[in-house]
Amino acid sequence: VRITHQTRLVLQAFLDAPAEETWGFELSRAAGLSAGTIYPTLKRLEAAGVIESRWETIDEAQEGRRRRRYYKLTAEGARVARKAIGDDRGALRRLSPGWSAFSSHLAREGN
């Protein structure tokens, strides 16, 4: 799977509660992405087998709303997501050689 910034945000949102099912609206809020961005990302992740979806079975008239499609990380998806986020953190550390010294300096300044 190509890990873009948006994909990373979606994976992070899934990883916050890997066992739970969630739907597009909740995901878009959790990931901070617009509706226009979240669905193509979900589609791509589902096609790659990172997430799976199922349709809710409800009586729409009784519930007063449309049925929802729930998404969930697959076992393989959870592994991919953890690796992607982990790689990302590694890359970020490589990009920020000055931060540890700077942070400790700030800590000293603060004390």
Add this chain to the structure above:
Amino acid sequence: MTRRAVLAAAVVLACLSAGFAPLLLIEFVGVPIVVALVAAELDREGGWLAVRVISLATLLLPEISRREHEDEWIDHVLASGEEGLRPLLTALTIALLAAPSVAVAERVPAGIREEPLGSLAQHLRRLWAVDLFPSFLDLELVTEIQLLRMLDVELIELQHAVRRAHRKGQQIPSSLVFALASNKLSYRMHELRGRHVRRRHPLLRIAGRLKFHLARLRRERGAECY
């Protein structure tokens, strides 16, 4: 409000006497009335219009998956609100961004879709693997993560800290400088500002001061200090 109305009436009367009647009547009376009517209509029918927009957008999709996407997107739109502009704006982002993208993904076979981009993507990935080409996005992320981490412990006046660190010859993280200079952080700040209208986010306060200070440092010392 009254003062504005009197002023508008005075302008209209003045223009009528000067002979510019039709255009100015349209500008001062017609346009505001039409705008107010459209705004009221949108406010009342926002949800209904949003549903129509989604239904139209799903026409781009193959028939086999149209109903599923329509259900999913309409539910999303109505969850964001049933009246006003919000559902309509959500529907428009779906119609303009999600629907075409999903339509391409479903209508064009994967092999054809990925082939032309494949080599470019691989080439970029090779470049990306070299740390000399960090993306500003990553730099922004570094900065944000680090700043947020610092905010968690609520230590600091970053502005003074950067100045002192610089005076003592300590390295100021280049990622911080890049992110500030590239305006990526400003964009993020803008987003945060939208979410924290009433209560200013501490990150906004710190970044504002820091950006100002770094600009001054750069003017004083030139590019070599970063």
